[in-house]
Amino acid sequence: MTTILDINSQNISGDCNLKCSYSFDYHNSSTIAKNDGFSINLTYDKLNVSPVIYNTNKYEVESIMIFSPSIHLFNGTQTDAEIVIEHRPVISGPLFSVGIPIMTSSATSETPTALSQIINAVSYNAPANGESTNINISGFNLNSLVPAKTPLYAYTQPDSTNWIVFGKKDSILLDKSTLQTLSKIIKPLPANSLAAAGPNIFYNAAGAVKGLNGIQDQIYIDCQPVNESEEKEDVVSFKTPISFDLNDKNTTIIMQIFLSCILFLIFIFGIYHGLKYLSNTNRGVSKVTKPA
Numbered sequence: 001m002t003t004i005l006d007i008n009s010q011n012i013s014g015d016c017n018l019k020c021s022y023s024f025d026y027h028n029s030s031t032i033a034k035n036d037g038f039s040i041n042l043t044y045d046k047l048n049v050s051p052v053i054y055n056t057n058k059y060e061v062e063s064i065m066i067f068s069p070s071i072h073l074f075n076g077t078q079t080d081a082e083i084v085i086e087h088r089p090v091i092s093g094p095l096f097s098v099g100i101p102i103m104t105s106s107a108t109s110e111t112p113t114a115l116s117q118i119i120n121a122v123s124y125n126a127p128a129n130g131e132s133t134n135i136n137i138s139g140f141n142l143n144s145l146v147p148a149k150t151p152l153y154a155y156t157q158p159d160s161t162n163w164i165v166f167g168k169k170d171s172i173l174l175d176k177s178t179l180q181t182l183s184k185i186i187k188p189l190p191a192n193s194l195a196a197a198g199p200n201i202f203y204n205a206a207g208a209v210k211g212l213n214g215i216q217d218q219i220y221i222d223c224q225p226v227n228e229s230e231e232k233e234d235v236v237s238f239k240t241p242i243s244f245d246l247n248d249k250n251t252t253i254i255m256q257i258f259l260s261c262i263l264f265l266i267f268i269f270g271i272y273h274g275l276k277y278l279s280n281t282n283r284g285v286s287k288v289t290k291p292a
Contacts (some may be wrong), residue, residue: 003197004071004072004073004078004194004195005155005195005197005201006072006073006075006076006197007072007074007075007153007165007167008075009167009203012202012203013200013202014203015203015204017204019055019202020054020055020152020202021053021056022204022209023212024051024053024143024146024208024209024210025051026141026143026146027045027047027049028139028140029045029140029142030140031044031064031135031140032132032133032135033118033122033132034126034130035126035127035129035185035186036129036130036186037129037186037187038067038187038188038190039067039189040065040066040182042063042064042118042135046060051142052087054087055162057091057093057096058089058091059087059088060090061086061087062087062088062095064084065083065086066082066084066102066119067083067084068081068082068179068188069081069188070099070101071084071193071194072099072194079168079171080104080174080179081101081102081174081182082099082100082102083102083115083145084099085097085100085142094156094162095159096162096163096164097163097164099163099164100145100172101168101170101171101172103174104174104175105175116174117137118135119181119182121135143210145172146208147207148207148208148210149207149208149210150170150208151203151204151205152167152203152204153165153167153201153202154203154204155200155201156199158198164208
């Protein structure tokens with residue numbers, strides 16, 4: 001029997017505040033939903049600017065999948081569903097996936113409404129395996145799905161795919177009828193396709209950062225594979241020195257203050273030497289006109 005990976009605070013092998021650094025700023029997107037039999041697969045538009053940085057690597061969204069029930073265990077049990085965001089590196093590096101549990105709730109918010117629309121649209125227009133449908137949702141954006149500034153869990157699969165998974169308390173909430181509809185149009189994944197137990201799970205208490213804030217071209221950290229004991233130390237090495245982004249507002253202000261200080265010092269220097277020159281000149285005149 002396959003043992004499923006359990007996202008549980010009791011299974012933590014160490015901290016990874018630097019080695020699982022996840023910053024995101026997703027964009028609005030259109031989407032096409034496909035019923036893959038075991039999941040609903042969603043497309044996401046690609047833009048010129050990469051929406052994700054994970055361990056200094058830039059990523060774009062490859063696909064979004066909704067499973068029912070979840071592919072991970074959360075505190076020992078599967079949740080009603082799980083959404084998985086797959087990312088592909090822009091240049092090179094390992095694949096990167098984000099998992100968020102989905103649970104039943106009597107209340108809904110803007111984010112679950114978008115997912116409810118997707119699930120219901122698939123149930124009407126693509127209820128069978130292999131069918132697809134265009135989804136018309138205004139302002140569909142993964143920013144509203146991914147939790148920010150809340151603890152996250154990280155692990156690496158044997159194939160080198162990096163994973164970020166959020167805990168049960170950060171679940172997306174959907175109403176019961178929507179989740180029942182989801183369970184009718186897709187099947188549970190076979191046990192051998194679920195996230196298998198084995199990889200060490202690490203913990204980032206600070207969580208994901210919403211917003212890239214110019215860090216794409218400023219700081220580069222070389223995160224090489226390390227063993228478990230090294231993971232706890234958060235050891236990193238810098239490929240290049242930290243540089244300033246001249247287009248950044250804060251950098252501009254700092255430069256203006258620095259230049260103002262230089263000009264002020266030059267002004268004081270000029271005043272000092274001017275007064276000294278005048279003083280010496282007056283002394284010279286006094287010596288010449290002094291009576292014999």
